[in-house]
Amino acid sequence: MTAPTERPRGGKHVVARTDEIPPGSRRIVELDGRQIGIFNIDGEYVAFLHRCPHMSGPLCEGAVIGLVESSGPGDVRLDESRKFLTCPLHGWEFDVHTGQSYFDPKRVKAKRFPVEVRSGADVAADAPAAAPGAPGTPEADTGAAPEADGRVPGPYTAETFEVVVEQDYVVVSTGRPRRK
Amino acid sequence: MTTALLENTTRTALWSGSVIDADVHANVPSLETLQKYQERVWVQWAQERGWAGPSGLKIAYPPNAPTTSRDEWRLDDGPPASDLGALQRHILDPWQVEKAVLNCYYAIDSLRHPDWAAALARSVNDWLVAEWLDRDPRLVGSLVVPARDPQAAADEIDRIGGHPGFKQVMLPVRSETLYGQRIWWPFFDAAVRNDLVVGMHWGGTPDGSPSTSGFPSWYVEEYAAETQVYAAQVISMIAEGVLRKFPELRISMLDCGFTWIPTWGWRMNKEWKGLRREIPWVDRPPMDLVREHFRFSVAPIDSGPPEHMAKIVEWLGTDDLLMFGTDYPHRHDDDIAEFLQVLPETMRANVMSETARRWYRL
Numbered sequence A: 001m002t003a004p005t006e007r008p009r010g011g012k013h014v015v016a017r018t019d020e021i022p023p024g025s026r027r028i029v030e031l032d033g034r035q036i037g038i039f040n041i042d043g044e045y046v047a048f049l050h051r052c053p054h055m056s057g058p059l060c061e062g063a064v065i066g067l068v069e070s071s072g073p074g075d076v077r078l079d080e081s082r083k084f085l086t087c088p089l090h091g092w093e094f095d096v097h098t099g100q101s102y103f104d105p106k107r108v109k110a111k112r113f114p115v116e117v118r119s120g121a122d123v124a125a126d127a128p129a130a131a132p133g134a135p136g137t138p139e140a141d142t143g144a145a146p147e148a149d150g151r152v153p154g155p156y157t158a159e160t161f162e163v164v165v166e167q168d169y170v171v172v173s174t175g176r177p178r179r180k
Numbered sequence B: 001m002t003t004a005l006l007e008n009t010t011r012t013a014l015w016s017g018s019v020i021d022a023d024v025h026a027n028v029p030s031l032e033t034l035q036k037y038q039e040r041v042w043v044q045w046a047q048e049r050g051w052a053g054p055s056g057l058k059i060a061y062p063p064n065a066p067t068t069s070r071d072e073w074r075l076d077d078g079p080p081a082s083d084l085g086a087l088q089r090h091i092l093d094p095w096q097v098e099k100a101v102l103n104c105y106y107a108i109d110s111l112r113h114p115d116w117a118a119a120l121a122r123s124v125n126d127w128l129v130a131e132w133l134d135r136d137p138r139l140v141g142s143l144v145v146p147a148r149d150p151q152a153a154a155d156e157i158d159r160i161g162g163h164p165g166f167k168q169v170m171l172p173v174r175s176e177t178l179y180g181q182r183i184w185w186p187f188f189d190a191a192v193r194n195d196l197v198v199g200m201h202w203g204g205t206p207d208g209s210p211s212t213s214g215f216p217s218w219y220v221e222e223y224a225a226e227t228q229v230y231a232a233q234v235i236s237m238i239a240e241g242v243l244r245k246f247p248e249l250r251i252s253m254l255d256c257g258f259t260w261i262p263t264w265g266w267r268m269n270k271e272w273k274g275l276r277r278e279i280p281w282v283d284r285p286p287m288d289l290v291r292e293h294f295r296f297s298v299a300p301i302d303s304g305p306p307e308h309m310a311k312i313v314e315w316l317g318t319d320d321l322l323m324f325g326t327d328y329p330h331r332h333d334d335d336i337a338e339f340l341q342v343l344p345e346t347m348r349a350n351v352m353s354e355t356a357r358r359w360y361r362l
């Protein structure tokens, strides 16, 4: 999949209704020409670039697992409050909250994107400029031009998606991560 | 110039610093020699049955195989390396050895009798103390154990391991179970409790095959394949968590070469990155644990072209992994002079003496 190179990246994308990504599930979408996996982990949404920082494996197809802890042989415990996304290619683990790898920790980090849940009213208020005539399938690239404020409409638009103001939507930001 | 023979050179021309030989052998001359260290019941037991000693010895070291002894070191009476005077003449004096770690492999593990094997181990250890360690202050030793019985082995370590002459306990590399398994923990516990290095040694039970897939047809196969058994034991000890359980454990790998370590380490590190949650007690890359808990004697060196060896030494990733050893009286035709040339300056003293000095606390 190639993205038009001249198109600037970044912005906020409505990717799904919250009930379309129930806990324990995921959805892989294309935003700005990049494939991004959105996971619902125990009710919390996280998003990763679908590309492993190790050797570009299909990261977002991997299992989400709890942390196995041990004080020594014979003692194995599962800490389900700490979750890791594992890459299907070589099994490396990435902390779902930081993208941190346990291997080459300085060099290798999985790219994450901020995700927020926004109300239908907010989404409807933000989206009207992109709404007319935008393609409506979730996997499609809208190819839309950025808004003046840098926001780019995602594949879900108010029109085709019929934003219902009573519902909540998953919104992924693909803008540059803010520096602390 | 080979590992053990100072042909055409002098020891100080080769290396002007101190030398610690991490692997010389003492062989039991005969079962009769041990009798004065044995309880009468076992002497009578052997005499009545005409039993002349454990069979596994000839399996591990075929008497006439060239690798079993250099021709110039064969003795008129008794097996090679069965005489202290010969060891002094052949190695300790010409090499100006400061300390040598004396290893006796008597194949006790080929004996199935639980009490006789333990008694035989006791007699070998008492013989080692009386006739070798007490008679040359340059020698420190390795005790032998009945290695089919980890608890009996631990008992023997506790009986004699506190003797100041013993710095190591021998474990034959070939065994029916991998040494990482929990049945072995009492053994490792005793080794650590007595501050002894565990020396992984060539040979083992006749049931423990010399390759990881059974019994080869030819000695050449056996000789080349046994290194893989060492690798399997290292993997087992790491994966099963022995090093986590016994963080003080020191293991010497004797007689297995070392050129395979870096590439095996790459593989093991790679697999650990993907599978480490299977063995969560292994909290570091396995190769880090090798560098911390294992040392290797340099006989055999398995050297190829010097430029290749230089790469391999670099890949070891530490100056502190290798220990000089002649493996007297066994025959290895490695070129120690060339090897010293290949080693970085910072590594030579470590290899020739300092690593062994620290490791064995000499």
Ligand code: FES
Residues within 6 Å of the ligand: A052, A053, A054, A055, A056, A057, A058, A087, A088, A089, A090, A091, A092
């Ligand atoms: S590509 Fe993902 S772990 Fe190697």
